[in-house]
Amino acid sequence: MRKIETLMNDAIANNKDWQSGNTSVSYNEENGVSVVRLHGNKIAEVGDDFLQIFDGGWQSNTTKSRLNAMIDRFCNATTDGVFQKDYCWFIRDNNVTRDFDNGYIFAWSNHGQNQERMGINLCPFLYHLRSPYSSLMMTETKDNIVDRDELQDAYINEIIDGMDIKDLMRIVYDNIEQNLDQYSVDELIEEVQEYYPHLLE
Helix, strand or coil, X not given: CCHHHHHHHHHHHCCXXXXXXCEEEEEECCCCEEEEEECCEEEEEECCCEEEEXXXXXCCXXXXXXXXXXXXXXXXXXXXXXXXXXXXXXXXXXXXXXXXXXXXXEECCCXXXXXXXXXXXXXXXXXXXXXXXXXXXXXXXXXXXXXXXXXXXXXXXXXXXCCCHHHHHHHHXXXXXXXXXXXXXXXHHHHHHHHCHHHHC
């Protein structure tokens, strides 16, 4: 587990407000619920007897890592979790696999029951972008052979056109973070020293 995720979980466990980098925890004293946000978007609510999870509008590796860190701490790391297969997210609750649903609740007192379904289950790009691109979703059949490269290029450009600067920054951040997570500490220091030495001062 990453250090930032350990600190996040400690803040939740101790009913504290906390923020570091792209991740924050806000504790509401009135209802006793901690709200966890990534890039300003809610990805979880944690109460005394439940953990409710969301994808924050973007099913990134960082979001999944944060969710699994909370699940490991407050649920059952052996039987519960969020994982990805064939570009789609799934939930494992008490060793039962189901489609990912925004608003899914892991409840301590009623473990394994999804008490609230607030979202729709779609693969990452289509869900995040609310899919104005359904006209591009073609199927290759005997009567309709599409140019894959042309279709893919058009689809990518439509996705980018539908994003704002915040969406693009989140993609870049998550990709860089994913790459840097593979570095050793020495490798990270070496690269920072080469490009941004003032960060080590």
